[in-house]
Structure formats: structure tokens, C-alpha cells
Amino acid sequence: MEFEGIKPQGLRREEKSNKCLVYVLVIMVIHGAVLLIFASIFLRARTPEFEIGSVKVRNLKYGNSSVPSFSFTLVTEVTVENDNFGDFRFENTTGSVWCGSTVVGTMKLPAGRAQARATERLNASVHVSSVQISDTKKLSSNISYGSLELNSHVKLRGKVNIMNFMKRRRHPKMNCFMTLNLTGHTVKDLTCD
Numbered sequence: 001m002e003f004e005g006i007k008p009q010g011l012r013r014e015e016k017s018n019k020c021l022v023y024v025l026v027i028m029v030i031h032g033a034v035l036l037i038f039a040s041i042f043l044r045a046r047t048p049e050f051e052i053g054s055v056k057v058r059n060l061k062y063g064n065s066s067v068p069s070f071s072f073t074l075v076t077e078v079t080v081e082n083d084n085f086g087d088f089r090f091e092n093t094t095g096s097v098w099c100g101s102t103v104v105g106t107m108k109l110p111a112g113r114a115q116a117r118a119t120e121r122l123n124a125s126v127h128v129s130s131v132q133i134s135d136t137k138k139l140s141s142n143i144s145y146g147s148l149e150l151n152s153h154v155k156l157r158g159k160v161n162i163m164n165f166m167k168r169r170r171h172p173k174m175n176c177f178m179t180l181n182l183t184g185h186t187v188k189d190l191t192c193d
Contacts, residue, residue: 042085045160045168048114051192052152052176053077053121057185068140070148070182074105074126078154080172082114086162088170089113095154095174097126102133109154126152148180 054077062070074097082088090112097105105128114120128150133139142148154174159167176192 047170048088049081050172050174053079055187064143068143069130071129076124078122080114080120084160090156090158097152104128146182151177
């Protein structure tokens with residue numbers, strides 16, 4: 001005999017075990033969603049930004065005689081800005097400085113490490129000379145005008161190491177354009193992309 005408010009003992013156990021199973025599944029789905037959000041925000045490796053911060057000119061010598069020439073040293077501060085939640089370790093790198101379509105200098109950057117969510121600053125000196133330039137007419141007009149247009153190109157090779165278990169290769173590139181004022185011994189219009 002059954003009363004309306006009282007259920008048999010067997011039915012109560014089945015409802016309790018079904019509720020427990022539902023609670024466990026809901027908790028597992030919530031954990032999965034949290035892990036997915038965590039992975040998409042923190043474990044994504046982005047390419048660090050890489051650019052020239054400042055440039056100083058040292059030992060500038062130039063002449064516009066029968067064979068126009070120039071020689072100087074660029075002292076640059078290069079910055080590697082790492083927005084990742086892991087450090088970025090990069091290898092030794094060689095970059096080039098161009099005047100028109102001719103390489104006039106080579107810069108060497110040592111291996112290094114940019115900490116997680118930090119900026120690493122490196123100093124590099126580049127000796128720049130017009131020895132390789134064959135178009136002397138254009139060089140002569142640039143020197144008589146008092147300015148030289150230079151650009152530089154560097155590509156870093158390295159790995160982003162996130163939480164010591166995920167390593168992703170990243171290769172930030174830097175292309176910078178600048179105008180060297182020969183009379184003022186300064187660099188102006190420095191832009192990097």
C-alpha cells in the first residue's frame with residue numbers, strides 16, 4: 001500500500017544517484033570551460049615586438065670630392081618587447097644597414113632573453129661606410145644636400161617558453177628607416193615597422 005507523499009525506498013536511491021551524476025558532469029563541463037579560457041588567454045604565443053629605440057652618430061667623416069664618401073658609427077639601442085606569459089630566448093643575430101640598394105654596414109646582436117611581459121634593451125654598434133656604393137652621382141647629390149637616407153633590417157630567431165612545457169618558435173622582424181643629417185651629426189625621422 002502506497003501513500004501519496006511517500007515514495008518507495010528504491011526510487012529515492014535512483015533519484016539521488018542521478019542527481020549526483022548530473023552534478024559531476026556539470027562540474028566537469030565548468031572545469032573544461034575554465035581550462036579552455038585559460039589556454040586561449042595565457043598559453044597563446046605571440047611574436048614579440050622588435051625595434052630601434054634610439055640612434056646616436058659617432059666619428060662622422062664625409063667628403064664630396066671626386067669620389068664622394070662617408071664613414072661613421074651608429075650606436076643603437078634595440079628593444080625586444082615581450083607580451084607573452086613566458087620568456088623569449090633569442091639567438092645571435094646579424095642585421096644590415098642599407099643606403100639605397102647597397103649594404104653599407106652590418107650589426108651584430110648577441111643572444112639574449114626577454115623576460116615574460118617585459119622589455120629587453122640591447123646596445124649595438126654599427127660601422128657604416130660608403131666603400132660598397134657604386135652609384136657615386138646619387139651619393140654625391142645626397143652628400144651635397146646634407147642628408148643620407150638609411151634603412152636597417154634585422155630578423156631575430158628564438159623561442160617563446162611558456163610555463164616550461166610549451167615552446168614555440170617566433171621570428172620577429174625589424175625594418176627601420178632613418179635620415180642622417182650630415183651637418184648636425186644626428187638621425188631624424190626614425191620610423192620602424
